[in-house]
Amino acid sequence: MAKIGRSLLGVLVFVWSVVAFADVKVTAELDRQKVNQGETFNYIITVESTDSVSVGEPRLPSLTGVSLLDASKSSSSSTSFINGKFEYLQTLRYVYVLQAEQVGKHQIGTTEVVVDSKSYLTAAVNVEVVAGGAPAPPIAGGGGAPQSFDPFADDIFDQLLQRGNPPGGFKTQPVNPNEAFFIQVDVDKSKVYEGEQVTASWYLYTRGNVLTIDTLKYPSLNGFWKEDIEVATRLDFTNEMYDGVVYRKALLASYALFPIKSGQGMIDPYKARCQVITPSNFGLRRANYYTKSSKPVKVEILPLPKEGQPADFTGAVGQFEVTAKLDSEVAKVDQPVTLLVRFDGKGNAKLIDLPTIDFPSHFEVYDTQKESHFEKDGSSHKEFKVLLIPRQQGDYEIPSFSVSFFDPDRESYYTKTIPSLPIKVAPGDGTKAISDAPLAETGAGEKLPAIVEPPLSLAWSSGPLLTKTQRATLWSAVFSFILLFLGWQSRMELGWGRKRQDLEQLLRLRLKVVHQHLDKGDWRQVGVSVMNTMYMVLGEVSGEKGASEEIEKMFLKAPPSVRREVAEPLQKLMQSFEVLAFAPESVVGPLKDPKKLKDLVQAVDKVLFKAVRLGVGTEEMDSSAKSEKNV
Structure with a gap:
């Protein structure tokens, strides 16, 4: 019996250890609180836990007066036996290299870190930027993370060459051929109207061999409606020569962007961390980790002109065609007929609304469905299906209607008109294919078949009686199983x-x-x-x-x-x-x-x-x- 007691005690201790929760501590600090303008300093996020936990990438706040140059991550764990107990500590350290840009006192706000689905917020920290002293060159991967040191750091003067760019566009070019890699951003327009398409593409350039890539941050593109043109799932390299230097180039992502408000828009950077093999000073090849970001791009967004704006303009910008047809020119009373209205063209058709149509008084608009799609070539379509129910026989017509758009190339509005569509309604057979009540009121929809559970059958079959030893062993096993089950259930519920x-x-x-x-x-x-x-x-x-x-x-x-x-x-x-x-x-x-x-x-x-x-x-x-x- 003593053995059984010790076994049960061991089970309870095991169950309690499973239920116990990890203690998590998240802190933020600066390696210096006062820096010269142009110098770099480290912003360090530390996550400590008494258990193995899943930690998401920290979400940095908006930065003012300073800019982010580089980032690195390191981790460690330790186990110790103190006072008869094992103690485990997991530590993750994120080091962000910042450069002081504007003189004054600046605050780096709270950073959010998600640990095992729980959000933790760090305290804000302050830094003072003072004038004077030659700016120190940026040090990539600081804070004790040598694997992120980049000997081919960006030229701090950021000499962007604009040769060969499309008119009105923006395209960064290679500056330092010794860089391990860099991310180029290519924008086809830098001055557009509200709702006009801007195509932005990001490319990775390197002269080495990229072993791995980890996208740390996709552009957030606030202020733009975004449609994916292509987001790479693998790097497909092609060769490109610039100033006599051959680079290997691969697409990272390409988006069609539609500004939603006039003013100045900002296409923010794409940030990635790559493991790249580069030649060393002794001709040997080595693999190192580097973190790079593309350059931000400003876009001037013009408001749509108020003068001459038609009453039937609903906000669509681009070059579109519109068609309309009935699925049948002959219908019966109380039987549905569908009006199909489709918009096709260049631009964002998803923003197009169905114009007001003055249907005949004896036609009921039962339901309207819409479907839209954006193609990789920049074209798009939107189709409306209007379900109509004629309630009286006779000869009718769906009246003509119009819809207006804004053409950014011509900088003017234009109108497309749909001619009237005749339809003949014959007497019905007395049955209604669809009730008078709309879908929302009838709750129409597919019903799942009822689940029929099999009957519960209980039967008792007598057998030979157990011996005392067998019964004791059986009850010990049952009791241990119950304790384990209750422990597991309590952990799951907690x-x-x-x-x-x-x-x-x-x-x-x-x-x-x-x-x-x-x-x-x-x-x-x-x-x-x-x-x-x-x-x-x-x-x-x-x-x-x-x-x-x-x-x-x-x-x-x-x-x-x-x-x-x-x-x-x-x-x-x-x-x-x-x-x-x-x-x-x-x-x-x-x-x-x-x-x-x-x-x-x-x-x-x-x-x-x-x-x-x-x-x-x-x-x-x-x-x-x-x-x-x-x-």
């Missing part, structure tokens, strides 16, 4: 509950920022912040972290209760906030009205917290989601 509390806390912080923008009347930032928060919540409840998944895919991977109760209202809200975040101001319309905006924010508050409660609760496991998919 872990899930903690994750839900952490996510709710992070959601409150995000929504607090949204309400701050709301109080300031900054509707654009309200839209951007809400969209980011929606993706964050859906990423957590679906297990995809929201980085690159489409909304529909994240809903499919979310628990069934989230899909049933949250998907529809959240998608409707997302459409409104997507317009607020990315559409030109002329398209936003009444959505930016303070009262309307406040109502939308209150609605999204409720829906997101409901998504967290349903998606990170203990009622539904992943297995239930899988079961539903198999139904």
Whole structure:
């Protein structure tokens, strides 16, 4: 019995050690608080944990008065046995090399670090930049990370050559052929109208061999509606000669950008860390890690002219054609007929709205569906399917309608007109293919078949009685199993509950920022912040972290209760906030009205917290989601 007691005690100790949580500490510091203008200094983020944890890349705040030159990362772990206990410590150190640019006192705000899905914020730190003294050259990979030292540092005078650039565009060129690698940005236009396409592409140039590449930061492109042209999943190199030097060049990413507001836009840098083999001074070849960023590019954005703007202009900029047709010129009473309206051309067709059409009084607009797509060559299309229900026989016509666009090449508006479409409505057979109530009221939709569970069958079959020794052994095993199961269950429940509390806390912080923008009347930032928060919540409840998944895919991977109760209202809200975040101001319309905006924010508050409660609760496991998919 003493042996059994000691075994059970060991089981309980093991279970408690599994349930225990790691202590995490995140700090930020500077290696110097006072630097000369032009000098470099280190901003250091340290993450310490008493357990092995997953740490995301720190999210730095906006920097003023200083600029980021380089970054490096190092990690270490140690185990010690003190006072009869094992103690483990994991340390990660992120070192950011900053250069002092503007004289004065500057603050580096809080940095967010996500550790095991929990957000930690560092304290702000201050630095004073003083005039005087020759600026020290930038030191890449400082802070004790020799693997990031770059002997081929950028020329600090940044002599950008502009030869061979397209008119009005911007393209960085190689400056120092001894650089391990550099990232070139190529922008086809630097002066555009609001809503006009700007194509921005980033390329990696090197004279060495790139073994690995880690994209540390994609351009955030705030102030632009972004469409992917190509995002490389592997480096396909071609040779390019410049000033007699042969470089190896590979595309990293290419985007079609559409500015959403007039003023000065900024295409921010693309940042990557590469392991590159370069020749040494003795002719030997070695592999080192280097971190580089592209140059930021300013874009002047002109407002669309108010003079001569047609009443049927909805904000579309580009060269478009429009077509319309009925799927049948003969219909029957109470039987559906579809009007197809399609826009094709150069520009962002996703911003086009269906113009107002004065349908015959005996036609009911039952439903309108839309589908859009952007092609890699810069063309796009948007198609509207308008489902009409004729309620009375006779000869009718869908009246002519028009829609206007702005052509940035000609700097003028133009109008496309669709001629009227005749349709003959014959008597019906007395049945209605579709009821009078619209889809939203009938709740029409595909129903899943009911799940029929097999009957539970219990049977007892007598057998030979166990001996005392066998019974003792059996009960000891059962008791040990119960303890292990309870320990496992408590850890799972505590872990899930903690994750839900952490996510709710992070959601409150995000929504607090949204309400701050709301109080300031900054509707654009309200839209951007809400969209980011929606993706964050859906990423957590679906297990995809929201980085690159489409909304529909994240809903499919979310628990069934989230899909049933949250998907529809959240998608409707997302459409409104997507317009607020990315559409030109002329398209936003009444959505930016303070009262309307406040109502939308209150609605999204409720829906997101409901998504967290349903998606990170203990009622539904992943297995239930899988079961539903198999139904």
